Amino acid sequence: MLCIRLPARHMVAILTAFALTTGTCQPLRAAVDAPMVKIENFAFTPHELTVKPGTRVIFRNDDDIPHLVVANDSSFRSKALDTGDTYEFTFTKAGDFAYFCGLHPHMQGKITVAP
Amino acid sequence: MTHHHDEDSGRDGISRRHALECMIWAGTGVLWTISGGIPVSLNLLGAAQAAEAMASGFTFLQISDSHIGFDKAANPHAIDTLKEAMGKIQALPQKPAFMIHTGDITHLSKPAQFDNAAQIIDGAGFDVHYVPGEHDLIDDGNGKAYLDRYGKGTRGAGWYSFDQNGVHFVALVNVVNLKAGGLGNLGPEQLAWLADDLKAVSASTPIVVFAHIPLWAVYPEWGWGTDDAAQALALLKRFGSVTVLNGHIHQIMQKVEGNVTFHTARSTAFPQPAPGTAASPGPMTVPAGQLRGLLGTSSVNVKQGGKDLAIIDSTLA
Numbered sequence: 001m002l003c004i005r006l007p008a009r010h011m012v013a014i015l016t017a018f019a020l021t022t023g024t025c026q027p028l029r030a031a032v033d034a035p036m037v038k039i040e041n042f043a044f045t046p047h048e049l050t051v052k053p054g055t056r057v058i059f060r061n062d063d064d065i066p067h068l069v070v071a072n073d074s075s076f077r078s079k080a081l082d083t084g085d086t087y088e089f090t091f092t093k094a095g096d097f098a099y100f101c102g103l104h105p106h107m108q109g110k111i112t113v114a115p
Numbered sequence: 116m117t118h119h120h121d122e123d124s125g126r127d128g129i130s131r132r133h134a135l136e137c138m139i140w141a142g143t144g145v146l147w148t149i150s151g152g153i154p155v156s157l158n159l160l161g162a163a164q165a166a167e168a169m170a171s172g173f174t175f176l177q178i179s180d181s182h183i184g185f186d187k188a189a190n191p192h193a194i195d196t197l198k199e200a201m202g203k204i205q206a207l208p209q210k211p212a213f214m215i216h217t218g219d220i221t222h223l224s225k226p227a228q229f230d231n232a233a234q235i236i237d238g239a240g241f242d243v244h245y246v247p248g249e250h251d252l253i254d255d256g257n258g259k260a261y262l263d264r265y266g267k268g269t270r271g272a273g274w275y276s277f278d279q280n281g282v283h284f285v286a287l288v289n290v291v292n293l294k295a296g297g298l299g300n301l302g303p304e305q306l307a308w309l310a311d312d313l314k315a316v317s318a319s320t321p322i323v324v325f326a327h328i329p330l331w332a333v334y335p336e337w338g339w340g341t342d343d344a345a346q347a348l349a350l351l352k353r354f355g356s357v358t359v360l361n362g363h364i365h366q367i368m369q370k371v372e373g374n375v376t377f378h379t380a381r382s383t384a385f386p387q388p389a390p391g392t393a394a395s396p397g398p399m400t401v402p403a404g405q406l407r408g409l410l411g412t413s414s415v416n417v418k419q420g421g422k423d424l425a426i427i428d429s430t431l432a
Contacts, residue, residue, distance in 0.1 A: 042337070042395035064187040064398045066223060066253060072295045080253035082223060083187065100295035103249045106338040108296055 034058050034088070037109065039067050039081070039101075044109030053113055056090040068102035077102070172418035173280050176204055176211040176241075177325070179362030179412075180382030182250065183232040184222035189385035189398030190406060193222070194231060199431050200383040200412050201239045211414065212279065214241045217362035217380060218248025218290070218327030224260050233264070247273055248327040248363060249290040258291065274305050276312050282417055283316050285309065287326040289341045299328030299341035306346050313350055321356040321417065321424065329361040331370060331377045334390035339364050348375065358424050360415070364396075367428050378426055381411040408432040 035055065038045045040062040051057060059069050061081040069078040069087055075097065078087035091097065091113045101107035178200060185193040204211065216236065221228035236243055245265045252258035262273055269275040272288040287309070289299035301309075316322070324330065330347065332340040351357045357375040365382035366389065385398040386409035393399070401409060411430040418425075 042397060063395075064189065066250070068253065070295075079255070080223060098295065102293060103253070104338050105293040105295055105297045106336070 036060060037111075038062055039069075039107075042067075042101075042104055042107055044099075044101075044107060046109075048110045048112065050112040050114060051091060053092055053094055053115060054090065055113070056088055057111060059087045059089075061085050066103065067107070069099055070102040072098040072100065172416050173212045174209060174414055174416045175279075176214045177217060177360055177380050177413040177415060178204075178214060178236070178383060179217040179380040180219040180248065180365055180384055181216070181232055181236070182219055182222045182382065182384035183235075184225060184228035185384050185398070187385075187398055189400045190410075193384035194235070196407070196410055196431060197232070197235050197383045199407075200410070201235055203429070203431065204241075204412065205239055207414075211241060214243045215284075215286075215325050215360070216243055216245045217325050217360060218246050219250040219362065219382075219384075220245065220248070222250055222384075224251055224254040226260065229260060229264055244277070244284070244286060244325075245273075246286045246288055246326055247290060249293075252290060270308055271302075271304055274308065280417065282321045282323055283313075285312065285322065285324045287324060287330075287347070289326045289328045289330070289344075294342070297342050298335060298338055299326075299330075299344070301341065301343050301347055306343065306350075309347055310350050316354075318353045319355055321358070322351060322354050323358045323360065323415075323424070324351070325360040327361065328363045329368070329377065329379055330359050331372075333364060333368055333379070337390060337396045339390065339396070351375065356424070358415075360413070366409075376424075378413070380413040381409065381428065381430070383410050383412065383431070386410065 035049060035051060035057050037049060037057060037059045039059060042063065049057065059078065059081070061067050061083060064083055066080045066082050068080050069076070071077065076089045076099070080103070081087055091111060094113045094115060097111045097113065099109055099111070181197045182193050183197065190196060204214070214236075220232045220236075247258070247261045247265070251261045254260035258272065262269075266273050272291040274286055274288045276283065276285045278284070287301060287305065289301050291300070292302055293300050324347070326341070328341050329339055330341050330344040334340070352374070355374055359375060359377045361377070361379045362382070364379050365385065365387040366379065367381060368377075368379045370377045386401065386406075387396050388399050408430050411428060414427045414429065416425045416427075
């Protein structure tokens with residue numbers, strides 16, 4: 001975004017101050033470390049995952065067949081994910097979120113959100 | 116219990132397939148004749164009897180799981196194998212009266228995939244009666260693309276019935292409103308419609324039911340069954356001859372239970388493993404030379420005045 005050329009040490013100081021004052025480092029770190037649920041062999045792996053509130057979870061389909069991630073309580077629903085497609089959802093509320101594949105409903109998983 | 120049935124049906128499928136491979140006149144489908152209230156598969160008849168059955172009745176053809184748009188290792192050219200299947204059907208010496216497609220017309224419900232499928236299948240000039248597979252309802256409108264194209268004159272998610280030459284055909288949809296942990300689903304609205312639809316049909320009328328996911332528990336561990344199928348089958352109990360035709364599992368399975376004969380057809384796109392023989396269901400990659408021997412269609416013959424249907428499964432090899 002910033003197109004002004006600054007000496008590197010000035011840049012570091014500015015970014016550090018920005019992060020300390022606004023806390024925007026948090027989502028940036030989450031993007032890098034976001035936990036992944038892989039969909040392969042008609043199963044969600046890991047089958048159960050525990051995350052902290054505010055965590056973005058990425059679901060990735062590694063099968064040669066489309067899958068679709070749907071929460072049992074309808075709180076989230078992906079589009080059909082073709083091979084290699086991903087779906088992201090940020091879990092803000094604490095609780096257990098069971099989900100299944102909307103195309104192959106015998107495929108089930110659970111995200112536990114706990115502080 | 117279920118497992119036991121699966122193994123039985125698996126053995127039936129293999130022995131039946133082997134028997135049919137020995138029949139010179141068999142093309143590439145499943146053929147049924149109706150006679151005496153108990154469906155008898157044609158491989159139990161001599162070739163001459165079978166030929167006679169074909170000559171005096173009418174034949175319809177089942178095609179399934181064309182998965183147009185699929186391009187993965189198990190078959191990078193699913194569109195070509197569908198063209199081959201339609202070419203074989205057009206070359207049959209006795210033309211089928213019509214066709215049924217038991218779902219998964221497309222792989223991802225995309226407009227171009229529906230267009231390509233329609234061009235190839237409908238372009239052959241036969242009347243085609245469709246039911247959707249789960250792959251046909253994953254457009255952004257959750258099935259609008261399918262219903263816009265094939266839903267005319269249907270109820271609910273696309274179910275309907277029709278009569279042809281004294282046979283009552285029922286097209287069911289068991290791929291919508293699927294529940295967590297469940298299998299295929301018909302739902303109360305469709306079951307109520309079915310009960311009403313069958314009211315006016317006499318018990319001696321042969322019934323052919325078709326839907327995408329098998330209406331019997333082929334292998335629930337892989338989702339190969341329908342949760343509320345028993346309620347539909349209860350409504351069909353009073354009929355002397357019931358034939359249930361499904362797709363979804365991309366291989367031939369057959370089971371006879373009382374007055375009901377269940378049969379699944381091959382895909383024209385890619386094979387799937389036999390139940391329990393792999394980590395999961397899904398496209399199975401086989402050596403290139405073997406693919407067409409695992410793809411195919413089914414031809415169903417209804418003999419006038421008789422009650423047995425004869426099914427002939429044929430491969431693309």
